[in-house]
Amino acid sequence: MSVAQSLNYHIKFKLFGSRIVKWQANRAYKNFKEPKNWRSDILASPLKIGVKTKELITKHYLEGRYVNGVKPVAWVTSGAPVEILKALGFYILYPENHAALCGARRATLDISSEAENRGYSVDICSYARTDIGTMLSGKTPVGKLPKPDILLACTNICQTVLFWYRVLAKHYNVPLIVIDTPFLYDNAEPHQVEYVKNQLENSIETAERAAKKSLDFAKLKNVVKLSKEAAALWLEIMERGKNVPAPISVFDQFIHMALVVEKRGDAETVDFYANMLAEIDERIEKGIGAVVNEKKRLLWDNLPIWHKLRFLSEFLAERGVSVVASTYTNAWGELAPMIDVNNPIESLAKTYIHPILNRSAEYKLKVMERMIDEYKLDGAILHSDRSCKPYSMGQVDQRNRLVTQASKPALLLEADHSDPRSYADEQVKNRLNAFLEMLGV
Amino acid sequence: MSVPTRLEVVEKVRKDKKGVAAVFPIHYPRELFRAFGIHPIEVWGPPKVDTSPAMAHLQSYICSVVQSGLSFYLSGALDVADIILVPHCCDSLQGLGSILKGFVKKDRPVFTLYIPRGKRREDIEFLKEELKRLYENIAGFAGFKPTKDDLFDAVIKEEDADKLTLQAYEVHRKFKTSSSEFYRLIRLREYLPLVEFEKLVNEFIQKKYKPSGSVGVVFSGVLPEPMDVFSLVEESGGVVIDDDFASLRRRIYPLGESDDPFERMAQRILNAPPDAMKGSSFKDRENFLLDIVRNSSSKGVVFYNVKFCEPEKFYHPILKDSLKSANIRSIVVEVDINEPLPQQVKTRIRAFIETLKRG
Numbered sequence: 087m088s089v090a091q092s093l094n095y096h097i098k099f100k101l102f103g104s105r106i107v108k109w110q111a112n113r114a115y116k117n118f119k120e121p122k123n124w125r126s127d128i129l130a131s132p133l134k135i136g137v138k139t140k141e142l143i144t145k146h147y148l149e150g151r152y153v154n155g156v157k158p159v160a161w162v163t164s165g166a167p168v169e170i171l172k173a174l175g176f177y178i179l180y181p182e183n184h185a186a187l188c189g190a191r192r193a194t195l196d197i198s199s200e201a202e203n204r205g206y207s208v209d210i211c212s213y214a215r216t217d218i219g220t221m222l223s224g225k226t227p228v229g230k231l232p233k234p235d236i237l238l239a240c241t242n243i244c245q246t247v248l249f250w251y252r253v254l255a256k257h258y259n260v261p262l263i264v265i266d267t268p269f270l271y272d273n274a275e276p277h278q279v280e281y282v283k284n285q286l287e288n289s290i291e292t293a294e295r296a297a298k299k300s301l302d303f304a305k306l307k308n309v310v311k312l313s314k315e316a317a318a319l320w321l322e323i324m325e326r327g328k329n330v331p332a333p334i335s336v337f338d339q340f341i342h343m344a345l346v347v348e349k350r351g352d353a354e355t356v357d358f359y360a361n362m363l364a365e366i367d368e369r370i371e372k373g374i375g376a377v378v379n380e381k382k383r384l385l386w387d388n389l390p391i392w393h394k395l396r397f398l399s400e401f402l403a404e405r406g407v408s409v410v411a412s413t414y415t416n417a418w419g420e421l422a423p424m425i426d427v428n429n430p431i432e433s434l435a436k437t438y439i440h441p442i443l444n445r446s447a448e449y450k451l452k453v454m455e456r457m458i459d460e461y462k463l464d465g466a467i468l469h470s471d472r473s474c475k476p477y478s479m480g481q482v483d484q485r486n487r488l489v490t491q492a493s494k495p496a497l498l499l500e501a502d503h504s505d506p507r508s509y510a511d512e513q514v515k516n517r518l519n520a521f522l523e524m525l526g527v
Numbered sequence: 528m529s530v531p532t533r534l535e536v537v538e539k540v541r542k543d544k545k546g547v548a549a550v551f552p553i554h555y556p557r558e559l560f561r562a563f564g565i566h567p568i569e570v571w572g573p574p575k576v577d578t579s580p581a582m583a584h585l586q587s588y589i590c591s592v593v594q595s596g597l598s599f600y601l602s603g604a605l606d607v608a609d610i611i612l613v614p615h616c617c618d619s620l621q622g623l624g625s626i627l628k629g630f631v632k633k634d635r636p637v638f639t640l641y642i643p644r645g646k647r648r649e650d651i652e653f654l655k656e657e658l659k660r661l662y663e664n665i666a667g668f669a670g671f672k673p674t675k676d677d678l679f680d681a682v683i684k685e686e687d688a689d690k691l692t693l694q695a696y697e698v699h700r701k702f703k704t705s706s707s708e709f710y711r712l713i714r715l716r717e718y719l720p721l722v723e724f725e726k727l728v729n730e731f732i733q734k735k736y737k738p739s740g741s742v743g744v745v746f747s748g749v750l751p752e753p754m755d756v757f758s759l760v761e762e763s764g765g766v767v768i769d770d771d772f773a774s775l776r777r778r779i780y781p782l783g784e785s786d787d788p789f790e791r792m793a794q795r796i797l798n799a800p801p802d803a804m805k806g807s808s809f810k811d812r813e814n815f816l817l818d819i820v821r822n823s824s825s826k827g828v829v830f831y832n833v834k835f836c837e838p839e840k841f842y843h844p845i846l847k848d849s850l851k852s853a854n855i856r857s858i859v860v861e862v863d864i865n866e867p868l869p870q871q872v873k874t875r876i877r878a879f880i881e882t883l884k885r886g
Contacts, residue, residue, distance in 0.1 A: 204844055205843055205844035205847065205859075206840070206841070206844060207840040207843075209588075209834070209835050209837060209840060210837055210840055210841060211837070214841075241644060244618055245617055245618050245621075245644075245806070245838065246618065246837060246841075248644055248806040249803070249806070249837070249838060249841035249842070250841065252806075252808060252809055252841070253841060253845070256809050256845065264644060264645055264806070266643050266644045266645060266650070266806075268615075268641040268643075268653075268657075269615055269621050269624075269639075269641060271624060271625065271628055271639050275660065277653065277656035277657070277660070278641075278653075280653075280656075281643070281649060281652075281653035281656075284649040284652070284653075285649055288647070288649060446625045446628065446629055447622065447625040447626060447629050447630065448625065448628065448629030448630065451629075470586055472586075472588050475588075475589065475618040475619055475622065475837070476618040476621060476622065478586060479585065479586075479589065479618070479619065479621075479622025479623075479625065479626070480622055480625055480626055480629070480630070481586075482583065482584050482585065482586065483584055483626060483629070483630040483631075487630075500586070
């Protein structure tokens with residue numbers, strides 16, 4: 087660590103930056119107001135905790151600007167077993183979250199074109215194109231991303247991350263740890279879990295080398311405990327959606343899930359979700375629903391369409407439709423019970439092989455059916471996401487089964503999680519209108 | 528060259544009272560099936576089938592290999608098989624396996640095989656266990672278990688076929704034989720019984736050839752479909768002198784080292800030429816591609832890519848750069864295995880060969 091880097095970090099981030107962000111957040115929290123143009127006629131006020139979400143994410147990216155040379159930096163895939171790196175003191179960056187943020191801020195087109203001009207096909211996942219675009223051009227709405235010292239790619243969400251991270255590893259010339267999680271067509275077999283466990287154990291040495299320190303297992307246990315607590319709270323928050331009217335919608339969840347992805351394993355994340363849960367319980371007590379006049383309740387399948395969150399939220403709320411549950415946000419909480427704090431490595435292996443994205447289309451259908459039942463839902467919107475083949479394949483059959491076997495209307499909506507070129511406003515409106523008519527809205 | 532069709536082979540196998548396995552792409556041990564006396568027939572698409580049955584299950588952005596494979600299955604063409612195997616090689620084939628097992632079930636087992644994305648010690652150990660699982664699954668169907676010696680014997684026979692195939696590549700490189708005929712021959716391994724395949728390859732090797740003056744070009748991609756491209760290259764004065772196709776060159780597995788047949792099969796698959804579908808590193812793929820280009824004195828590389836094949840697409844920019852640094856020209860063209868070669872692709876390939884001829 088150079089003295090200049092350390093000074094820069096401590097002055098610009100620790101002393102001023104993070105304090106200013108915190109001060110601004112506290113002020114905003116105290117004088118909480120709805121954003122301009124907020125449709126309070128159809129939507130409940132945004133959660134006050136949103137101010138804190140913004141604060142924590144802003145601080146995270148702000149720290150990233152100055153962190154190189156002060157802490158080791160790891161770039162990891164969203165579903166990666168991050169706990170070992172956390173316990174080693176890494177600053178963790180999630181390129182997928184960054185790409186989602188670019189999508190929400192409508193910066194995808196500009197940034198991904200940098201990758202496309204370099205030869206990366208538009209058929210490649212738009213998250214990958216966005217991050218490769220940032221890698222090549224430095225363009226990002228968050229100012230600057232720290233350079234990685236190590237990369238961790240886990241195949242439990244898709245195979246795409248493997249190629250994407252190979253591109254990053256070549257560009258930054260840093261070690262890449264691959265945790266390969268065999269896809270589960272059926273239940274996990276012992277040799278499959280053993281394989282993930284062996285890889286986790288073998289990854290420790292590479293991670294220690296990059297961190298220049300040894301792993302403290304007591305610390306690891308503590309990080310695992312915090313991960314479990316945050317995921318369990320997140321699950322509880324989502325399950326509050328079973329209440330009628332639902333106190334939060336999936337559009338709220340898409341925003342507030344950032345922390346369980348990006349900062350799981352941190353104590354402040356646990357505090358954050360405990361506070362969020364309290365605010366939601368307060369809403370329930372007061373009978374406040376996320377949608378003012380909730381008439382119908384839906385399930386969302388697959389990733390969000392980041393660049394159209396507000397439009398979709400308002401379009402549906404105007405018609406009294408609340409989208410209250412999602413297989414995607416659920417994925418970040420449902421595995422919490424699997425984590426065993428006293429048996430960290432083996433339980434991480436078990437947990438991280440089991441995300442919904444690493445399981446069969448038939449299993450995913452069962453999850454949808456269960457959620458429809460438990461959340462008392464009237465139907466489902468399945469986002470057929472051009473950029474996410476593993477999530478989207480099987481949706482045609484899942485939709486048909488929901489309609490024919492569960493007797494629930496279901497819509498397959500074709501778009502892309504962040505590339506606006508695969509989305510047409512009018513077409514989406516027409517399809518949604520026709521679907522809502524079927525629901526009797 | 529007169530050879531039986533896939534259907535004729537199936538009829539013959541049936542007559543001999545042997546089982547048939549339909550195997551989807553890409554990597555799997557043929558020897559494991561052969562040890563059970565089950566004949567593996569590979570399903571690479573097939574091209575030019577009516578894909579409308581699959582459209583009832585798949586989105587339009589799924590590659591044509593999967594679209595065709597599912598359509599073929601739904602049309603009943605694979606009903607001749609007793610077993611279906613879907614090795615895991617990409618998100619799309621993973622999805623196909625999921626659909627076959629969950630939504631379009633038929634009265635025959637669908638087995639899967641996860642190919643690890645690495646060649647570390649733990650990857651080989653894992654694949655060994657996966658192969659044992661597949662062995663148990665097949666045994667459940669076949670009603671018996673081949674002995675270790677039976678398995679080992681099957682592995683050695685397959686290794687011999689791999690060595691022989693490499694010899695054929697050498698002859699083809701040396702004399703620049705017709706690429707249409709050469710690749711038609713090599714692709715017969717997708718469905719011919721081993722002995723018949725080896726007989727034809729031996730005939731090819733022993734034939735006398737006059738060296739041709741055609742300009743050599745290497746093709747890289749998943750599979751050479753539409754196959755018309757070989758004639759196109761030849762008509763333009765070129766020859767596909769070697770390849771980096773997942774269905775061909777990347778599946779000529781090296782000899783294994785272990786005395787344990789499962790470990791040896793695992794070693795063979797994971798130590799085979801690098802492949803996008805095994806998540807190989809850029810360095811490995813660069814080295815392999817440069818080696819085959821140099822060994823074949825080729826002048827250029829055509830990346831012959833199936834539309835929507837994401838794994839291959841990630842490698843193109845970096846592989847193209849490496850080739851450029853080595854003064855080797857390259858182009859990327861995109862095809863759909865169900866469509867005839869697009870005019871634009873034909874024009875680009877013709878122009879590319881012309882450029883190579885001029886040096």
